[in-house]
Amino acid sequence: MGLIMESSKSNQSLPWVLVNVAMTADGKIALANGSYAPFGSRRDHDHLLELRATADAVMCGARTADSFPVNLGPGPAKYRRLRQKRGLAEYNLRIIVSGSGSLDPEAEIFRHRFSPIVILTTSSISPARLKRLQELADEVKAFGQNKLNFPAALRWLKAKYGVKRLVCEGGGELNAALFQQGLVNELHLTICPVIFGGRTAPTLAGGIGIKNLTDAEQLKIISMKRVGEEMFLIFHRREDISA
Ligand SMILES: NC(=O)c1ccc[n+]([C@@H]2O[C@H](COP(=O)([O-])OP(=O)(O)OC[C@H]3O[C@@H](n4cnc5c(N)ncnc54)[C@H](OP(=O)(O)O)[C@@H]3O)[C@@H](O)[C@H]2O)c1
Numbered sequence: 001m002g003l004i005m006e007s008s009k010s011n012q013s014l015p016w017v018l019v020n021v022a023m024t025a026d027g028k029i030a031l032a033n034g035s036y037a038p039f040g041s042r043r044d045h046d047h048l049l050e051l052r053a054t055a056d057a058v059m060c061g062a063r064t065a066d067s068f069p070v071n072l073g074p075g076p077a078k079y080r081r082l083r084q085k086r087g088l089a090e091y092n093l094r095i096i097v098s099g100s101g102s103l104d105p106e107a108e109i110f111r112h113r114f115s116p117i118v119i120l121t122t123s124s125i126s127p128a129r130l131k132r133l134q135e136l137a138d139e140v141k142a143f144g145q146n147k148l149n150f151p152a153a154l155r156w157l158k159a160k161y162g163v164k165r166l167v168c169e170g171g172g173e174l175n176a177a178l179f180q181q182g183l184v185n186e187l188h189l190t191i192c193p194v195i196f197g198g199r200t201a202p203t204l205a206g207g208i209g210i211k212n213l214t215d216a217e218q219l220k221i222i223s224m225k226r227v228g229e230e231m232f233l234i235f236h237r238r239e240d241i242s243a
Contacts, residue, residue, distance in 0.1 A: 013155050014151065014154045014155060014158065014183065015056070015057075015154055015157060015158050015163045015164055016164065016165045016166070016185050016186070017154070017168060017178060017183050017184050017185050017186070018051060018165070018166070018167045018168065018184075018185065018186040018187070019167075019168045019169075019170070019175050019178065019184050019186070019187050019188070020047075020048060020167055020169055020170075020188040021169075021170055021175065021189055021190070021204045022039065022040040022044055022190045022192055023189060023190065023191055023192065023203075023204055024039065024191075024194050024195060024196045025191060025192065025193055025194060026195045026196060026197060027203055027204075028196040028197075028198065028201040028202065028203060029172055029201075029202050029203060029204050030196075030202045032196070032197075032199070032200050032201040033198075034063075034067065036067055036069075039192050039194055040192055041192070041227075041228060041230055043228060044192070044230060047232060048169070049074070049076075049079050050079070051188060052072075052073075052074055052075065052092060053074060053079040053082045053083050053086070053088075054088075054165060054167075055088075055092055055167040056092060056161070056162060056165055056166065057092055057093035057094070057095055057161065057163045057167070058072040058073075058092050058093075058095070058166070058167045058168075058169060059072075059094075059095035059096070059097065059166055059168045059169070060095075060096060060097070060168070060169045060170060060171070060174065061096070061097050061171050061173055062096060062097060062102055063171055064169065064170050064171045064174070065096045065098075065103060065104075065107045065108075066103055066104035066106075066107040068108075069108040070108060070109060070169075071094075071108060071111075071112040072092070072095075073091060073092070073094070073112060073114055073115065074090070074091055074092055091114045091115035092115060093116055093118065093161050093163060094109065094115060094116065094117045094118070095117075095118045095157070095166075096109065096117065096118075096137075097119075097120045097121075097174050098119055098120070098121055098125075099121055099125075100121075100122070100124060100125060100129070101119075101125035101126065101130060101133055102129070103119065103133065105132055105133070110137075116138040116139070116161075117136070117138050118139045118140075118157070118161070119137045119141070120141060120142075120143060120148055121133070121140055121141070121142050121143075122143065122144050122145055122146055122148055123145050124146050125142065141153070141156065143156070148177065150177060150178060150181050150183055151183065154166070154183065168184075170204070171202060172203055172204055172207075173207060175204055175205045175206070176205040176206045176207030177207060179205050179217050180207060180210075182237075185236065185240050186222075186234065186235065186236050187219060187233075187234070187235040187236075188232070188233070188234055189204070189232075189233045189234075189235070190232055190233075191233065192229075192230055193229040193230065217237065218237070218238035219235035219236065219237060219238060220235060220236050220238050220241055221233065221235055222234045222235060222236050
């Protein structure tokens with residue numbers, strides 16, 4: 001898949017943010033009990049690695065990092081070579097969001113030391129949790145008091161680590177915070193041919209949701225492709241698209 005060019009309307013001080021998510025035909029991204037259940041195809045996994053190979057950094061929320069065996073890395077050598085051909089570092093920066101520092105220190109990601117791990121937190125983190133995470137991550141940085149101030153965090157990531165393009169891989173709470181603050185430029189959505197049900201099963205954007213229809217993030221469909229039994233959709237934020 002080719003790189004999608006950012007429009008001149010995008011905010012130059014912020015990275016271009018892509019959210020990548022696999023969703024069931026009934027709109028869920030996980031089982032209602034939250035247990036780990038990869039349900040996308042091999043093709044969907046390749047798409048995840050292809051997207052990572054276009055980005056300076058890959059990010060996820062604390063619950064995704066500690067409930068999934070994820071390492072957020074570039075994967076096999078062919079993707080690392082692709083990154084280098086594109087002028088990117090061989091290994092992407094890895095970012096975990098954990099506002100209260102509840103992230104499990106035993107999470108799989110800390111067993112893989114191929115590139116820096118940055119934890120974004122808030123000033124509400126307790127000194128004990130802060131110390132514990134500082135021992136595990138390469139950098140722990142606070143933005144905001146209770147909820148993370150994402151615009152400030154993203155500006156900092158761009159200025160300090162040169163993050164121009166960032167892939168967010170969920171979960172629903174983190175995605176919702178980014179959508180709510182108008183920070184998602186691009187959504188990659190794979191619709192998988194399964195039904196999970198469960199009224200509490202997470203969706204691609206959780207949080208408390210908007211109060212008025214006028215507050216809804218407006219997207220435009222950029223591409224739509226069927227591969228096997230899955231649909232691969234790409235949306236852009238409407239305001240990024242030149243009239
Ligand atoms: N199908 C897919 O593509 C896909 C992808 C990823 C995950 N998932 C599923 O999604 C579920 C996990 O998602 P989730 O929504 O429960 O959790 P999540 O978004 O992965 O992580 C939530 C945690 O991230 C931190 N966080 C998120 N937004 C924040 C904000 N605005 N300010 C401060 N901290 C913030 C908080 O950590 P603290 O608690 O430390 O404050 C929060 O508890 C799992 O069931 C997983 O299976 C599915």
